[in-house]
Amino acid sequence: MNSVPEPLQPGALIGILGGGQLAQMLVLAGHAMSFRFMVLDPNPNCPAALAGAEQITANYDDRHALTVLADSCKVVTFEFENVDAHAVAWLEERVDLPQGSQILRISQNRLKEKAFLERLKIPIAPYKKISTVNHLSQAFEQFDKLILKTATGGYDGKGQVLVSGSEQIPHAFNELHDADTEIVAEQYVPFEKEVSVIVARNRLGEVRCFPVAENLHQKNILIISRIPARLIPAVAEQAQIIAKQVAEGLDLKGVLCIEMFVLADGELVVNELAPRPHNSGHFTQNACATSQFEQHIRAITNLPLGLTDTCQSAVMLNILGQHLPLLLKKLKHLPPEAKLHLYGKQETRTGRKMGHLNFVSESPDTLLKSLIKLGIWEESLLTRML
Numbered sequence: 001m002n003s004v005p006e007p008l009q010p011g012a013l014i015g016i017l018g019g020g021q022l023a024q025m026l027v028l029a030g031h032a033m034s035f036r037f038m039v040l041d042p043n044p045n046c047p048a049a050l051a052g053a054e055q056i057t058a059n060y061d062d063r064h065a066l067t068v069l070a071d072s073c074k075v076v077t078f079e080f081e082n083v084d085a086h087a088v089a090w091l092e093e094r095v096d097l098p099q100g101s102q103i104l105r106i107s108q109n110r111l112k113e114k115a116f117l118e119r120l121k122i123p124i125a126p127y128k129k130i131s132t133v134n135h136l137s138q139a140f141e142q143f144d145k146l147i148l149k150t151a152t153g154g155y156d157g158k159g160q161v162l163v164s165g166s167e168q169i170p171h172a173f174n175e176l177h178d179a180d181t182e183i184v185a186e187q188y189v190p191f192e193k194e195v196s197v198i199v200a201r202n203r204l205g206e207v208r209c210f211p212v213a214e215n216l217h218q219k220n221i222l223i224i225s226r227i228p229a230r231l232i233p234a235v236a237e238q239a240q241i242i243a244k245q246v247a248e249g250l251d252l253k254g255v256l257c258i259e260m261f262v263l264a265d266g267e268l269v270v271n272e273l274a275p276r277p278h279n280s281g282h283f284t285q286n287a288c289a290t291s292q293f294e295q296h297i298r299a300i301t302n303l304p305l306g307l308t309d310t311c312q313s314a315v316m317l318n319i320l321g322q323h324l325p326l327l328l329k330k331l332k333h334l335p336p337e338a339k340l341h342l343y344g345k346q347e348t349r350t351g352r353k354m355g356h357l358n359f360v361s362e363s364p365d366t367l368l369k370s371l372i373k374l375g376i377w378e379e380s381l382l383t384r385m386l
């Protein structure tokens with residue numbers, strides 16, 4: 001688009017593909033900006049509907065539902081990258097969909113994502129496309145230790161197997177080999193830290209990054225983020241430079257998360273892209289002048305991006321199904337910095353993201369020690385963030 005687009009007027013209806021917690025938080029931020037929302041989600045009473053969005057309960061590829069969304073909304077966005085790219089392309093022809101389907105095609109497929117990052121000369125882990133068990137044996141010889149991943153469909157560590165001994169090769173291959181999806185072997189990266197950057201870009205070409213978050217995962221699910229990440233300034237700056245390069249390279253409109261590994265020498269290796277608000281950016285709700293959710297709405301409604309350089313130090317803790325019962329019993333013992341965000345999901349399951357807590361704190365170490373005493377999260381995990 002060459003002409004400078006007009007901002008969407010307050011009161012306009014915004015459509016979202018997906019009605020989970022990310023959509024819920026987009027809705028909450030967008031309501032404060034006077035926008036209205038319609039979400040498409042197959043599960044009745046999805047978290048976004050609980051926050052007041054109108055819901056179309058249908059599958060993501062349901063043409064009738066997509067037509068209603070296109071005819072009713074001024075702009076449509078998606079809250080996660082595993083929506084059907086064909087459905088998004090179809091929708092793109094009918095309604096303003098600033099993120100576009102191209103970014104989905106790249107981020108839905110690890111091989112395409114890696115090829116894109118290589119074109120931008122952004123460092124990634126060495127990898128090989130795997131079609132046969134022999135390919136995997138060769139990759140193992142070359143990499144010594146590797147992670148086998150499905151090229152499509154994986155999230156929160158699903159569709160991944162670590163291969164650290166040659167005897168594991170046949171099982172790992174059989175586990176992931178599937179006629180429907182390609183598989184990729186990635187060299188295991190002996191990282192010191194995992195970090196992420198949320199970057200936003202709008203149609204005017206304005207780009208802004210949030211501070212770098214330091215993240216800790218357990219069983220591939222994010223448990224805790226500490227902000228700012230404990231990095232030397234040059235490395236933190238480099239992480240933001242990479243984020244901006246990716247945003248420009250993708251012609252991003254909206255927010256995007258770039259997850260990276262930090263090696264012992266400070267080198268950064270990009271792991272994954274998520275073209276939407278991200279769990280590791282939840283701290284922005286309470287620690288920054290603009291949240292990642294508000295920023296995404298600003299970007300897709302052609303508003304100027306909000307400030308991201310006025311952020312305070314913070315800790316974000318995920319509340320998974322296994323944490324919720326004890327947390328609810330200990331609410332009165334939470335430190336006064338605690339900001340509780342629960343998504344209202346009906347069913348509590350181990351590993352399911354039920355909510356999160358943000359803590360804006362000048363002294364994250366003292367805060368983490370007080371959280372260890374609560375006994376809700378594993379002490380060994382919190383200690384690793386001290």
Ligand code: AMP
Nearest residue numbers: 125147156157186187188189217220272
């Ligand atoms: P992903 O789904 O690719 O984000 O991977 C989930 C988690 O697995 C990451 O957050 C890392 O903790 C770990 N992981 C993924 N790829 C690698 C790799 N190449 N080397 C080491 N750890 C990895």
